[in-house]
Amino acid sequence: MLRTLDYRRPNYPHDTHPALVPGIGIDEQRRWYSVDKLVLIIAGALTVAFVIWGLTAPAQVASVADAAFTWVTYNVSWLFNITAAIILVVMLILAFSSYGRIPLGKDDEEPEFSTFAWISMLFAAGLGIGVLFFGPSEPLDYYTDPPPMTNEAETTEALHYSLGQTFYHWGFHAWAIYALVGGAVAYAAYRRGRVLLMSSIFETLFGKRRTEGFAGQIVDIFAIVATLFGTAATVGIATMQVQQGVTIVTGWGETGNTALIVIIAVLAVGFILSAVSGVARGIRYLSNINIVLTLGVVALVFIAGPTLFLANLLPSGLMSYLGNLPDMMSRSASWGEETQEFQSWWTVYYWAWWISWSPFVGIFIARISRGRTIRQFVLGVITIPTLLLVISYGVLGGTAMWMRSEGYPGFEDDADGNLALAPPEVFYTVVENLPALAAWVPLLSIAVLLVFAITALDSASTVMGMLSSKGSQNPRSIIVVFWGLVMTGIALVMLLLGDESALEGLQQLVIITAAPFAVIILLIIVAWFSELRTDPRAIRLRYADRAMRNAVIDGVDRYGDNFALEVVPSEPGQGAGAVIDSADSAYTDWYQRTNADGEPVDYNYRTGEWGDGWDPATGEFKAIIAEQDSDPKEPEGEGAPDAETPRS
Template sequence: MHPGLVPGISVDELRTRFGLDKVVFGITAALIVAFILWGVIAPDSVGDTSSTMFSWAMENTGWLLNIVMILGLVIMIYLAFSRFGNINLGKDGESPEFSRFSWIAMMFGAGIGVGIFFFGPSEPLWHYLSPPPHTVDPETPESLHQALAQSHFHWGLAAWALYALVGGALAYSIYRRGRVSLMSSVFRSLFGDRHTDGVAGRLVDMMAIIATLFGTAATLGLSAIQIGEGVKIVSGASDVTNTVLILIMAVLTVCFIISAVSGVSRGIRYLSNLNITLTLGLVLFVFIAGPTLFLLNLIPSGIASYADNLIDMMGRSLSWGQDTLDFQAQWTAFYWAWWIAWTPFVGMFIARISRGRTLREFAVVTTLVPTFILILAFTVFGGTAIAFHRDGKAGFDGSGTSEQTLFSMFDHLPLSGVIPFIVIFVLAVFFITSADSASVVMGTLSSKGDPAPRKIIVVFWGLCMMGIAVVMLLAGGEDALSGLQNLTILIAIPFSVVLIGLVVAFLRDLATDPAAIRRAYAENAIHNAVVKGLEEHGDEFEIAVGRAEEGHGAGADFDSTASEVTDWYRRTDEDGNEVDYDYTSGEWGDGWSPDDARRDDIGDEDADGDPATPGLNRE
């Protein structure tokens, strides 16, 4: 079949053999377990080493984080308005799996997490009291809007453009190119088949697992810190030590394991939907019970300030001086590292729910909708905290921690005796569902792209996440947040290089997509036809399809038999041997059909008792 006529291939149409990748799993697991043992045995050593490496990295490689975040935003804007925008993240003519409302609702769930509770009230307040260097004076109307702009900058377009970039690349790779659900699959056009299935591809997958481990562990650490503060308030305890935080994490880890092995994941999903509803409810509650009129005015003003200051904030770096570098290290670099580390996890989730969307719709909606949601949440929480500071209420002088600011805000609102329990519940469910989902993603990455990895692998990665979160807390000492920040940034810097490579590979794939080939042919054909029509018939001509002279056709400058545009849609059996395939009838040359796989799978279960997925074989 001509490469311009291929309708696309979904991974579930192929004959794939899944199983544990012993190299990826073995090497990554050994490194992570060794790190956890080091952190538990000598947390001070980890803390000192990470602090030293962190200082060096911020001074010498902080620019790399900025470049990656800016690149993600630029690429998604380009894809939304480029000739690639009409390419389907699925086969030609394939309809979206979910309605637009359900799709946005699920994306909304991905945009809501512990971050809006941990940083929502405190970050805008801190920027208001101590604005970024070389900007405005503190505690002024200018600093109010600068504070919101800076918070929106950290949580808005740049973060979601990067998630959209990875999610779009994965969705395209899986549902249009028929590749398995691995980060390395995106690099096939860059590495070639041999290196993608070899050292280079496995290195990408191992780095993706490590990034996900540390990024999610940082989130779990933040959850534990907040839950600890809530327990302190509810119980009347005097202080929350790292021992208490570790105990909280241990209890939640047991809940995660029960979720992972007992088959209650569907119940957890329902619980997650309830959680999102409660989170929205809390934001709405603060909006109504707090300074409503002030917030109504602040929402459009904050958005306008964000748009006005976006380019300036993107350009801040070491070139602005040491004060700016220190601010970046404490705030912007941590966020950029956190988002970079979360890209495999969130990207995989977004890819799975976006099948059938055009690249243009995907880029616009995935970037703008979650950004708007988080802007509203941060304006409501942060604006309320700033208003309480202006009113002189206790707990908003900037001396408290993020978690103290959160619970102080609710303490000054109605239902202060009930809200802490709801917040603790919400945070606990976020902890369990994040651990559950991230563990499945890491199980997939270490199981040759298996969408339903073995439960024992999922639990193992979940326990590793908890172990890393504990090490982060111990390495930070009294300032637990510093341990989370330092280690997250150190892990994200090497993964930034992977994301730059992903951009190159994704664009190379799109350039040889069947829809892109057809568009190029169409432009050439119309141009040639119009020129010839004018030359031969003046104003009176029409366009018809016919065979052109040798070397003058629409595809004269394109080699439609080249391996880079034909190899990807050649079909193979489970062992990688090429098999003929008729795209018109859907028949395999060796007589295989999906029904054969289904018959083989009847009654067949994997080692954990899970029914095998029809058509997808496991080693």
């Protein structure tokens, strides 16, 4: 024991060398949870004001949104393109670097979920409303009206390129963005013991005081606003698709804005019941069933449709994606006005949408990935959902393009020579041309879309409740309901702004609100890498590398082939840790344990015991401390220290 203590320095917290800290889980810390009034008031006031403005003066909002959208796409579209490209490259480098072996949890922690369960939940995050809406319509759009400077419309080349372009928008780049946010949040919570907030990622950059103060609150406000508009776009798209399904099933013809309002109201009621009645778990189980049903619909289309054609098209479409990836990544406004317009309405919109969704999806996948290494996490998150989407979009989009080329009814041009089908109509038109599915799939799709939308509202509102409750994993129901109602209000405003082209209204506001958050996303890279550099495992790897190199050189020089390695003391500045100042605050401050008021408390990392007797399992102080006239229990209620069970 004396030999172990020889190298310790008195200013190490808890007399523990930073290379020996096993990590800290969020449930091991002590903190006060309460509503963050500043975040709630600012974010709530801004978004509620927007909803009121949109409902009372929609024409004015549309004009301002159009002007802002034009400015952003012509002046800031490069930022979205660069952000998506940088994140994909950085995440792949991170996965294959030595940092990839760092766990998103403590050193000895096993993954919380089995690999099969984890993959299933990634499927849940990867699938949703987009499959039935964009799956058949987006490839068809590129097939009949290819991206500028690519291929002639409705040719064999356009057929394959259209799938590659679709996979580009929904594949690796999207999930790299989610992996960045999710990985950084998971690392901060399960390795460094911080709360599940976006601002927790930036403690290394801002410092603890600023992160828990105004600078961190600004980050969380931007995260709330981005999530609100990104998820509202999803709810709006689901509403459009449900409206089209109702029209087909009932035969009512055009239903107009009244139907949109009714559907939004149904979603709001379903969400409120889920949020306040404790049926959220049931809704999530039903959502998982919906995923199975959605995959089932894709499989049925594959079987009932042009099976042999699709079997050949899917691998060709995937190779078109991989082969044309550098070319698609190089497209920007410098390619001309037509490319600029295409980028604005497609690529930039998708990058903005994924950035907007990243706090919501990122926190979700962080919650299910505790205990996995960064390498497992990054490669799994980027590849598994992408593969699923390649199959789903390839089947639905390939069938739609095949029906167009074969002259199936419903796929004709309008009087102007353009495809007459609107995006919400494409899926139902595909189904109508497959008699075995036409009778019941439209009705099933309405139910699937409604439950997916309610689940998205519930989950996203919970995340925003966390962001406005200082990271509490069980925010108050009233706050969750508030954010859900604001979100449905934004979705309604977006749809009404779009008039006959509702999708354009959705796209405009998503791009506008995501622009500031793109800068925050890039800062996450800097903040996360700064922390990984001081991670205990990273320190040990640097020690091991230097010690091994020194030992081998010295051993060969002194003994030739006949030497072995032994750990012995070295002169100061000559040992394995010579390149690291292990007493620097960057290495030691983060693992100093504190009580709920932020005051330092002694802690034994070997036994897991707190110096003042606090027990994280019960949230109470041990009886032996109480016998010494200490307060046996912290105050309860909203402001009490909480070791919560996360709501997933």
